[in-house]
Amino acid sequence: xxxxxxxxxALAVLPVLAVASPVLADSPGQLTGGSNTFMVKNLTxxxxxxxxxxxxxxxxxxxxxxxxxAAYGGLTNIVVKANIMSGNMTAxxxxxxxxxxxxxxxxxxxxxxxxxxxxxxSILHDVNGNVIKTLPxxxxxxxxxxxxxxxxxxxxxxxKAKVACPPVEQPVYSCDALHVTSKGxxxxxxxxxxxxxxxxxxxxxxxxxxxxxxxNTTVNNTTHTYAKDGTxxxxxxxxxxxxxxxxxxxxxxxxxxxxxxxxxxxxxxxxxTPAAIPNTGAGDVLGIFAGASAAGTxxxxxxxxxxxxx
Numbered sequence: 306x307x308x309x310x311x312x313x314x315a316l317a318v319l320p321v322l323a324v325a326s327p328v329l330a331d332s333p334g335q336l337t338g339g340s341n342t343f344m345v346k347n348l349t350x351x352x353x354x355x356x357x358x359x360x361x362x363x364x365x366x367x368x369x370x371x372x373x374x375a376a377y378g379g380l381t382n383i384v385v386k387a388n389i390m391s392g393n394m395t396a397x398x399x400x401x402x403x404x405x406x407x408x409x410x411x412x413x414x415x416x417x418x419x420x421x422x423x424x425x426x427s428i429l430h431d432v433n434g435n436v437i438k439t440l441p442x443x444x445x446x447x448x449x450x451x452x453x454x455x456x457x458x459x460x461x462x463x464x465k466a467k468v469a470c471p472p473v474e475q476p477v478y479s480c481d482a483l484h485v486t487s488k489g490x491x492x493x494x495x496x497x498x499x500x501x502x503x504x505x506x507x508x509x510x511x512x513x514x515x516x517x518x519x520x521n522t523t524v525n526n527t528t529h530t531y532a533k534d535g536t537x538x539x540x541x542x543x544x545x546x547x548x549x550x551x552x553x554x555x556x557x558x559x560x561x562x563x564x565x566x567x568x569x570x571x572x573x574x575x576x577x578t579p580a581a582i583p584n585t586g587a588g589d590v591l592g593i594f595a596g597a598s599a600a601g602t603x604x605x606x607x608x609x610x611x612x613x614x615x
Contacts, residue, residue, distance in 0.1 A: 332376055332377055332378045333376065333378045333400050333404055334374040334376045334378040334379050334380035334398070334400065334454065334455075334456050335374065335375055335376040335380075335404050336372060336375075336380065336383075336396055336398070336404060336405055336406040336454075337373045337374075337375045337406060338406045338407065338408065339371075340356055341354075341371055342370070342371050342373075342394070342396075342406055343368070343369070343371070343387070343407075343410045344356060344368070344369050344371075344408075344410050345357075345358055345366055345367065345368045345411075346358065346366065346369075347360050347364060347365075348364075348366060348465070349364035349366075350364065355410075356410050357410070357411045357412075358411075358412055358413070359413040359414075360412050360414065360420075360468045361414075362415060362418055362468055362469070362470035363467070363469070364467070365466070365467045365468075366412055366465065366466050366467075366468070367464070367465050368387060368389070368394075368410060368463065368464055368465070368466065369462070369463050370385050370394055370396060370408070370461065371408075371459065371461055372385075372396055372406075372451070372454055372460045372461065373458075373459040374454045374455065374456055374459070375457070376457075377456040377457060378456050379453060379454065379455045379456050380398035380399075380400055380404060380454045381398060381399045381400065381452075382398060382399040382453065383396055383397070383398045383399075383450070383451050384396070384397050384398075384448045384450050384451075385448060385449055385451055386444065386445075386448030386449075387444055387445055387464075388445065389412070389420055389422065389445055389466050390420065392409050392410055392411035392412070393408075394407060394408045394409070394410065395407050395448075396408075412468075414468055415468075415470055417470050418468050419468070419469050419470075420466050420467070420468050420469070421467060421469060422444070422445040422464065422465075422466050423465040423466055423467055424442055425439075426463075426464045426465035427439070427441070427442065427444050427462065427463070427464040428462075428463050428464070429451055429452075429460060429461070429462055430460065430461045430462075430463060431459075431460055431461075432458075432459045432460070432461070437460065438452075440464075444464055445466075474503040475503060476502070476503045476504045476547045476548060477501070477505060478500065478501045478502075478507075478545040478547055478552055479499065479500045479554050480498075480499050480542075480543045480554035480555055480556040481498040481499055481500055481556070482497070482498045482556060483495065483497050483498075483539065483540070483541045483556035483557060483558045484496045484498070484558075485560050490530070490564070491530050491531040491534070491562050491564060492528065492530040492531075493528065493529055493530075494526065494527075495512050495514075495526060495528065495541065496525060497510060497512075497541035497556055498525070498556075499525065499543040499554065501545055504548055505545050505546070505547045506545065507545055508523075508544045508545065508551075509521060509523050509543075509544045510523070510524070510541060510542065510544065511541070512527050512529070512539070512540075512541050513541075513542070514529045514531070514537060514539050514560075515537030515540070515560065516532070516535075516537050531560075531562045533562070534562050534563045535561075536560070536561045536562070537560045537561075537562065538557055539557065539558050539559075539560050540555055540557045541556045541557075542554075542555050543556075
């Protein structure tokens, strides 16, 4: 009799358990959070997953989103979105944000670096690492729908990103040209052209005039007067600071110094003063004319007699 009573009591409990089970199955799912919800690792360095890592130029990293539905009820159309620049991730099912989760995973980059999603790298895995399906791109923009997640199930969304850095411009420094200009009387002016960029700076100049004279200066021009004629090789040495290291570059120019010969001036001829004509009056002129006429008459008479044989 006692055994029968116990059996009846046990059977009376069974309907209650049968009614409770469907209630649990129909309850909404819930994605759990935690430090392992969103993690990242450096693939290039074969690093382990962590919430914060570092990566440098051209290195590849892999992110992992853990989707763990701790409830009995399923979740549908879970949209996963990650902002890899800020390091924030959200996973929101169609049932609402309250059933979703968030996470943070950051990558420290070089000062000139950036990080970008690797196209075609989003994959959905099961808890054992088996590939469930390849996901479309978009996880780092509008988000990607990974589908449904049954209750008491864990899946992972993995995707890759790569660090990019612009090419580093090397310092440029050079001595481009030395200009020499004659100023007359063996005096010359010197100007040097030089280039310094991408971190290189000019710290000074040395001008060597080739006659055992030189000058140090912080400006790119100077003057010099040679003591004698000749041909001299002048140089300009430009001094640079390149990343804390002293560098130099040299320009040269050949200078031919000659003093122009002063031509001897041609003497100016002394003008000849013509003799003065005698100042004769009218009487003197008549006397001269009369004398000339008489002489002419006499000469004519002599010639006439000779012709006649007299």
